[in-house]
Amino acid sequence: MKHQNMAMLVDFYEFTMSNGYFKSGFFERNVYFDVFFRSVPDKGGFAIAAGLEQLIEYIKDLHFEDEDIAYLRSKGIFDEGFLDYLKKFRFTGDIYAVPEGTPVFPNEPILTVKAPAIEAQLIETFVLLTLNHQSLIATKANRIVRAAQGRAVLEFGSRRAQGASGAVDGARAAYIGGCAGTACTLTDELYGVPAGGTMAHAWVQMFDSEYEAFKTYCELYPENPTLLVDTYDTLKSGIPNAIKVFLEKGIKKCAIRLDSGDISYLSKKARKMLDAAGLTECGITASNALDEILIRDLMMQGAKVDTFGVGERLITASSSPVFGGVYKLVAVEKLNGEIEPKIKVSENAAKITNPHFKKVYRYFDNESGKALADELCVYDEIVDDSKPHTIFDPNATWKTKTLTDFTAKELLVPVFKGGECVYESPSIQEIADYCREQVDMLWDEVKRFENPHNYYVDLSEQLYQIKNILLKVHKI
């Protein structure tokens, strides 16, 4: 979705700081920022990274219009030199990111920016909101899809989304996380996520009878029609009318949708009624305030549902609606070009950052194909996976593990180099496939809904030492 003026979707303090950098000589000094998050929504074991494609579009298009400059000037606090600089503003830095659909873990960079201070600062808000939003929804969708154990999950939530991009970009993220399609037409038109839909209650009410509404619909759309059966009375009216019409029209490939009442009970009753009428190919779709917890329960109760339509609880990730990605300064380039690592200390230990310009390795076991651990390394470290490699837990340094017969994969790939986009976004289908493959490479224990196994995100020996030295320096 193209928005006007996304360059101005900025927290105001980015402008006050940037104006300050401009006037105090940090103008062209390169800085390094990491995006990372501290915990997975819903206390899950991992998140799914998403939103990079919209971030790329934003960076490519990034500029300020005359009216934006005039607006800023009206505030009376910005230097004319700075406003002049903004007129010619373009992003000239480097960006590294994990590809969309990658399972990611707390405290590891999922995106790193290297750019002159002002550029790095002015993109903060949009970078975070895009990655936070889409990663939130992709992560939630993946939970729901896993609960459905192979039954299709469709995204139905536009009307309850938090704004237009919440709906449109959210449906895109839901597809990355594993949904089979969406009700949102614009997401299909813009991004190629398959959209579908048949009828609301209004269609049924518009006609003099439910039967007539169903008959008319099946005449218009004889190919795989889905009839909504709960407008008046699901078992006494909706399903009998649907069966009558399907039989009269000789339609075998079809479905009914249950949108209220006890889905488990109604779906079993419906299955029996449909089968008794010979409509064994007629599918059953269920909607109505579903999420992974309800779907898991429905599956356990043997509900006869083939497709789940999930609305508000997916599109707002309602049980845990915030993805807490942050954007933290990790290094500053000195005048001599040397990279000086920076740390953010905090009274809250969990808020202390991992300093320096880094790379992230993911180690896969060659025998099982499963992901074993991630390791954060200094940007120029190289891990040779043809040799044994020992990793350790930075929170319990005596816990070590020596990896043998493994493959090391770098997670962060170059996306922008010197302001030029060097990354070609895969198709939405490729991203969704990649996500499924990568999630399959996680141990089941990491995928557990409650108390998942804590996947290891370790620091290299070199990075660990740098962090400890900086912590000592800042101890007051």
Add this chain to the structure above:
Amino acid sequence: MKHQNMAMLVDFYEFTMSNGYFKSGFFERNVYFDVFFRSVPDKGGFAIAAGLEQLIEYIKDLHFEDEDIAYLRSKGIFDEGFLDYLKKFRFTGDIYAVPEGTPVFPNEPILTVKAPAIEAQLIETFVLLTLNHQSLIATKANRIVRAAQGRAVLEFGSRRAQGASGAVDGARAAYIGGCAGTACTLTDELYGVPAGGTMAHAWVQMFDSEYEAFKTYCELYPENPTLLVDTYDTLKSGIPNAIKVFLEKGIKKCAIRLDSGDISYLSKKARKMLDAAGLTECGITASNALDEILIRDLMMQGAKVDTFGVGERLITASSSPVFGGVYKLVAVEKLNGEIEPKIKVSENAAKITNPHFKKVYRYFDNESGKALADELCVYDEIVDDSKPHTIFDPNATWKTKTLTDFTAKELLVPVFKGGECVYESPSIQEIADYCREQVDMLWDEVKRFENPHNYYVDLSEQLYQIKNILLKVHKI
């Protein structure tokens, strides 16, 4: 915020139904839809209606582009006549709505659409998502602002919003609900909501010392600077450095911001340190995962906070992130022009709709000025507030109340007539003022956070009879 292609932000079934209406002769038949909600988020006593201005912009601009028609044609299920019709599509109907900032209650229409069936259907998704989103955030903001008891509340949540419009339109809604400003620059530029902001941790880290960072900032922005004091150590480093710089520069009007740690404890300590240095005018701003519950607790503990910055828990309404507005058919115009009321029955009694084209009265007590009850009436009923008027509870019809010395006010005002906008949106400041006045006219019992008093939304005798007749007709 202008988006491309909002006409296509539609649930796909609106197109399948509309194509069906087109082919089955409901083409130009007027229908009536109500928007209403069934419960208030956070179990509150009332909601704040918001989003109408963006809805108006959407309706004014509503049209389909050639590429949209081509996309729909590619689906292979739509009639060419229907696609032709879409090419010339404009909204030609009537819309009535409650003004933004109005306190509203479950089961009363906050918006009514009268339009030819296809038009009414195709706007459903966007109407709902806009009103749901902004009403959600305005309602949440109003809770937070009430908890702050006169201290300023600023909206800081863009980076955690669910998408770009979540941030930009959300900050607008937060202002309607009572926030004093936002960090979102674009919301200021587009809507005139005052944006502000000073520095992030990155500013402090960029300099060789915290002192130098603060000094440079105060030189650049000597008017009312706010210094962020928790980058290294709030009490041992941040506040002492801030005091040193304020005193050196002779700045009296200023503030510090606490963004981590125990806000209650730190703010009291900070207040003492600032006062002891003679900086009695220096304000204290607090941020860090705040909401109405935490703010109420901080106030009770006597925290010395002058301004609250509220981020993710406001911009996503995280404790209750869905506003469940629905769009239900309530009447259909017959060929002879008669309005035929329609009802949606459900196995769940709470899901049964109030039929018919309606008006909504709010009754105010002339002595106290307080709102007493709302009453849903048939569109052509008139309540004369110069005479006593008896209302009754539709769920307990023996409970009646006779109003005397009261003023009746119609809540729904004309917004579109025959496709023309007849409503002039007030300024954002006027809307926020109106909201404050109207909330003041509710009894405190309705404003309670837990178990609020259930405000009466009654049905007129005439409407009650119509509803009961329809319920009997549809009983199977």
